[in-house]
Amino acid sequence: MLKKYISIMRGVALAALLMCGASLAAQTTASGVINGTLINKNGISIQFDSDPAGVTLGAAGTSAATANFGTVSAFGPLAAGVTRPSVTAANFTVRTIFDVQVIQGGLNSTTYTLTANLAAAAPTGMSYKVDAITLTTALQTIQVNGAYSTAIPHNLDLVILTAAPGAGGPAVNTPITTTINFTATAN
Amino acid sequence: MLFSLTMSCNFKFGGMKALLAMGGLLFMMASSAAAQTSSGQLTITMSVQSSITLVFQNNPSVGTTGFCPLTNSGTNNVGLDLGIAAFPGSFHTSTCVSYTHLTAADYQVSSAFDVVVNKANSSSPNYRLAAQISTPPPANVTWLLNNVTLTTAGFTTLDAADNYATPITKTLQVQVKNTVAAQTLLETITFLATAN
Numbered sequence: 001m002l003k004k005y006i007s008i009m010r011g012v013a014l015a016a017l018l019m020c021g022a023s024l025a026a027q028t029t030a031s032g033v034i035n036g037t038l039i040n041k042n043g044i045s046i047q048f049d050s051d052p053a054g055v056t057l058g059a060a061g062t063s064a065a066t067a068n069f070g071t072v073s074a075f076g077p078l079a080a081g082v083t084r085p086s087v088t089a090a091n092f093t094v095r096t097i098f099d100v101q102v103i104q105g106g107l108n109s110t111t112y113t114l115t116a117n118l119a120a121a122a123p124t125g126m127s128y129k130v131d132a133i134t135l136t137t138a139l140q141t142i143q144v145n146g147a148y149s150t151a152i153p154h155n156l157d158l159v160i161l162t163a164a165p166g167a168g169g170p171a172v173n174t175p176i177t178t179t180i181n182f183t184a185t186a187n
Numbered sequence: 188m189l190f191s192l193t194m195s196c197n198f199k200f201g202g203m204k205a206l207l208a209m210g211g212l213l214f215m216m217a218s219s220a221a222a223q224t225s226s227g228q229l230t231i232t233m234s235v236q237s238s239i240t241l242v243f244q245n246n247p248s249v250g251t252t253g254f255c256p257l258t259n260s261g262t263n264n265v266g267l268d269l270g271i272a273a274f275p276g277s278f279h280t281s282t283c284v285s286y287t288h289l290t291a292a293d294y295q296v297s298s299a300f301d302v303v304v305n306k307a308n309s310s311s312p313n314y315r316l317a318a319q320i321s322t323p324p325p326a327n328v329t330w331l332l333n334n335v336t337l338t339t340a341g342f343t344t345l346d347a348a349d350n351y352a353t354p355i356t357k358t359l360q361v362q363v364k365n366t367v368a369a370q371t372l373l374e375t376i377t378f379l380a381t382a383n
Contacts, residue, residue, distance in 0.1 A: 066230045069233035070233065098229065163308070172234075172308050176232070180229045
């Protein structure tokens, strides 16, 4: 009787082991890895921002912005954001303020140098200044230690001769468009 | 170019490897040393308009008889105080006004100043000048500029062709009959310069 009981128990144990084994063998698995790669490049970017004291730039926040002074004159009213810091017998100056923001990444550079030049020769009777530096078609240094990630205000002056059109002065009642190129170089 | 030249001179491959390594290093250094730049364009648009401006100035003879000082001289909004005057006794308190009895029943107080008009970006050769008073004066009181009576009806032409940037002396006159009651006589005189 005892032998029979032991035999039965052995059979039950064996069956249990077989069932467990079958259950373990049914767990199929798969594995994989992702080999992630990122090339972190260094570089800098420049953008023009509207200054609270200046005209509202078109396409502000980009590297291709526009500044519209509207109608300007030696003695008449000016658009919002445009001032007239000087009027002499020979010329008058109208001014607006715009911001330049340069952002860098991956560089050890802590400051940048800002240069500017006119894309084409200035129209008759006009000259352009950034921070009192008269622009030409050659590069002029505007700032040598610009701080990154900071909107830095710059004065943009248009110096306009008071002479009449045809006598050295600019054309009147005609839109005059000029493009200034700016370049920021990491120091 | 450097490699081909070296190879033609020296065929030792060990040297070539070293040169290759150095070249690579130099290339990497050059890449690293290249200044990082970014460019942008700001396009400016504007339109110039012709304009003229008018200011009042003290005459060079200011302070002498007939040339009282302006307040805010050099601007287009000035004051001219002619003081206190009366018919009897040719009474007047201001030392700079010119006081005269015009008739047996009228007196005149006057003072001169300069008007300067400047132009910019204009081919206008000259300008015309006109003026008007702000309120009708009391009866028997007349305001004049260079003997031209001013009214409130409209601008009265003073000059047809004044030169720009040249002081034009104008004399403001107030003529009062001796029947006019005591009171303060006050006028705002508006000058209008128009480019010809």
